[in-house]
Amino acid sequence: MGKSHRLPFCSSDSRVLHPLDKIHCDLWGPSLVVSSMGFKYYAVFVDDYSRYSWFYPLKNKSEFCSVFIAFQKLVENQFESKIKVFQSDGGGEFISNKFKSHLVSCGIRHLSCPYTPQQNGIAERKHRHFVELGLSMLFHSEVPLIYWVEAFAAASFIGNMLPSSALNNVSPHECLFKTKPDYSSLRVFGAACYPHLRPLAHNKFDPRSLQCVFLGYSSQYKGYRCLYPPTGRGYVSRHVIFDEECFPFKQQYKSLQLEYDTTLLRAWQQARRESDKVVEDTRVVRVLSPPQQAQPPVVPVTPEAVDNTQFEETEIEEIQGNIHPMTTRAKAGIHKPNTRYALVALKMIPDIPKDIIEAMNHPGWNLAVFDEINTIYMLNTFTLVPYTEDMNVLGCRWVFTTKMKPEGELDKLKARLVAKGYDQEEGIDYLETYSPVVRTATIRMILDVATAKDWKLKQLDVSNAFLHGELKEPVFMTQPPGFVDPDKPNYVCKLTKALYGLKQAPRAWFDTFSLYLIEFGFVCSKSDPSLFTYRKDGKSLVLLLYVDDMLLTGSDEELVQQLLLSLNKRFFMKDLGPPKYFLGVEIKSYDGGIFLHQASYAKDILHIAAMTDCTPMPTPLPQDIDNLSSELFQEPTYFQSLAGKLQYLTITRPDIQFAVNFVCQRMHQPTVSDFKLLKGVLRYLKGTINFGIHIKKHQDMSLTAYCDSDYGGCKETRRSTTGFCTMMGSNLLSWSAKRQQTVSKSSTEYRALTSAAQEITWLSALLRDLGIVQTKSTLLRCDNLSAIYLNANPALHSRSKHFDTDWHYIREQVALGLIETKHIPARDQLADIFTKPLARASFIVLRDKLGVGEFDVASFPTTSLRGDISERSPISLGPCEKKPTTITQKKTKAKVVSAVKGKEPLSLCNKYGPLESINHG
DSSP, X not given: OOOOOOOOOOOOOOOOSSTTSEEEEEEEOOOSSOOTTSOOEEEEEEETTTOOEEEEEESSGGGHHHHHHHHHHHHHHHHTOOOOEEEOOOOTTTSOHHHHHHHHHTTOEEEOOTTOGGGGHHHHHHHHHHHHHHHHHXXXXXXXXXXXXXXXXXXXXXXXXXXXXXXXXXXXXXXHHSSOOOGGGOOOTTOEEEEOOGGGOSSTTSOSOOOEEEEEEOSSSSSEEEEETTTTEEEEESOEEEETTOOHHHHHHHHHOOOOOOHHHHHHHHHHHOHHHHHHHTTOOOOOOOOOOOOOOOOOOTTTXXXXXXXXXXXXXXXXXXXXXXXXXXXXXXXXXXXXXXXXXXXXXXXXXXXXXXXHTSHHHHHHHHHHHHHHHHTTOEEEEOOOTTOOEEOEEEEEEEEEOTTSOEEEEEEEEEXXXXXXXXXXXXXXXXXXXXXXXXXXXXXXXXXXXTOEEEEEEETTGGGGOEEEEXXXXXXXXXXXXXXXXXXXXXXXXXXXXXXXXXXXXHHHHHHHHHHHTOEEOSSOTTEEEEEETTEEXXXXXXXXXXXXXXXXXXXXXHHHHHHHHHSOEEEOOSOSEETTXXXXXXXXXXXEEOXXXXXXXXXXXXXXXXXXXXXXXXXXXXXXXXXXXXXXXXXXXXXXXXXXXXXXXXXXXXXXXXXXXXXXXXXXXHHHHHHHHHHHHHHTTTEEEEEEOOSXXXXXXXXXXXXXXXXXXXXXXXXXEEEETTEEEEEEEEEOSSOOSSOHHHHHHHHHHHHHHHHHHHHHHTTOOOXXXXXXXXXXXXXXXXXXXXXXOTTTTTOOGGGGHHHHHHHTTSEEEXXXXXXXXXXXXXXXXXXXXXXXXXHHHTTEEEOOGGGOOOSSTTOOOOOOOSSOOOTTSOOGGGSOHHHHHHHHHHHHTTOSOOSXXXXXXXXXXXXXX
16 A cells, blocks of 8 residues: 555557557647747647657647647548547546547547556657757757747658658658658758748839748748748748858847846846756646637648648649739739749738747847837936935836838837836926927928929938937836846936836927927927928928928928938938828829828728728718617717727818718717718718828919808707818818807807918918918908808997907908908808718719819829739719619629628627618718
């Protein structure tokens, strides 16, 4: 009873006679380092007959049953045989009721003895082979440990091609497939490689290849897996040139030339050196973990599951065929990537790290962290001082984000050290926090003036802008996580420059940058503090500042270059060239002017609302919106989110200004009818997805304004809506649709005149700052004769006694000759589109007069030698175009069938039915 011990094991040389007669399996993990794709475990399957192994990475143990089912289907289909015996140890994942039931249903015997891993020696030995070979490749090439899945998969691939003593020096590949393996396809793991990327290039001037890192062999495609470290994006290609003497990750860490002796870096380097400890620790696989929801079974796809049969059955040979780029759609200028290249881009956008330790183990995030910390030290952002009890010490943390291009592709990875400013105390470590923000009308005016005067536009960006801001108050902060000084671990940082997260950081940056511009000779505009103008010796410069984004234009190109050189000496400036994407607005320049649109943003809104395939509507709102349902909408937050996103879209879409304003007034307690109206706006966007506003060249620099209002348009409050728009020449500068603050008895049109007059006064002052003076009275057009007579006649009568004094501002402007009011017929009133829903015909006419429409791609010069690809809406809603019902019969039938079968995206939009029941007039 007291001398029980394990009995010795006898060696066994028995082998089955056919493939799949017996499968050995074991699970490895959890790994000390989570892989780049979030994997912590892997399962290995070994065929007893051929010793051929299959490698499947797992995120959780609960995925094992699904992975085994996928593996079983794969091998039984490929080899036309059935798995007869499954041998494993007594791990919890192998004895679950679900897995045991599956084995019984398939007639598979399960050999498993509890607490006896020695009986599963073949799978255990494979673990050692994967770990030793995989870690050796990682350490030799200095590839980060987060790519251990790729290294272990490559080890499995190589192991299947090597001769085995258990098979009389025959490789598992040859034993299973009866053909000798081709060793000519093997390459050095982690070496530099150059995949052919021409099919993915946006135009012919993009690079045709990039230096990547070789990370193994693809199982789904006949090619090599290549990683581009700066972005973490992966490519699979057979057209790859290798430089096996160069290892990018080795050069990458040497080029940093930074030896921060920190606890984090020492632990990271120690994990690389002590590979034997990693191997020993990772065998602790019997620790029970909380049950997690199993993922659905999937066919092995790289990198989720790696199977090596497909790659080995075929050789890597040149793919023949006609690959001339002019063979398809050449006349239309549409060129898709050629599938004959067998090049597949894996959109491996890396996950956001949870902490600095995880970030340091990823090559892209690692470089982003070092780039941020380098800048902080270079700008002398803080100094280390001893801690005292009277200090209000703020915490700090690392924030990671991915910056995307307008096309939706990954631009770069960004790491930022952020102070926890919510612990600041007013009057102690911060005073002023206000920082001006540019108005959208100012942006449009600068673009209009630059276009009219034929000035070149430049977009500038400042890297780490807030780090340049000088702090006036003493601010103390803990040392950055991962970069604590080992000699002064108890010291704190005394900030001399602003950090992101501080309450006064925006103000400090604005004060620093504006002071530098003023020293150069600029003058800050009183009408918009974000606008700076320079006028000297007949030369003019205009700079528009929005935090760290800028627009620069001027009459003299040499002066512009002098300013850029001066700014580069003081700040980390980036010249982005002609503006293409500014504050979420896409800018397209052409010979006749500029086109502003937000098509990508509108598509994102439709995608969020699951309405990318909805039926377009001709107008944003129906004419008759009475008799609305009082049933409350069940998801008010969802309604508020969509309505709020639409507000930003009105920067370039004045045609939806009133509709968006209308639905936003119902955000506090939306009803089902309100949500249907919101869907109507989204349906209108679907048909006009590529619409925007045109800013065309012109010579007339005079202002013109239109104003209008409805009378008691709001059925609930009986308040009226004021609408106005201002134009310079034929270009739209600003517009507004706003419900009046009080109920108007007879002053509704008079209030609209005053609101428009205030906008004219502001725009005139802004133009004076730009050196443009209005030589004649600004014309203000109104369709109400009584309001025009009242502002021209100072007499008081019973119907105007109740007017507030401030509403007589328009009367003063008319008396001074600054504004001239003039009557206009209601049918020609452009501001009518901002006050009420209109019929389709009237709406389209006014929309066209405002300059809202689709971009004419024929007039846009592109860098591609064949022209750009125009994204057209499926249904255009111009005044002379056909209705949506004229879609071809085949497409209409397909849509009807799809709707009947319920294939539309499942969302709240479908929950409350279609919108066709509301009459759009």
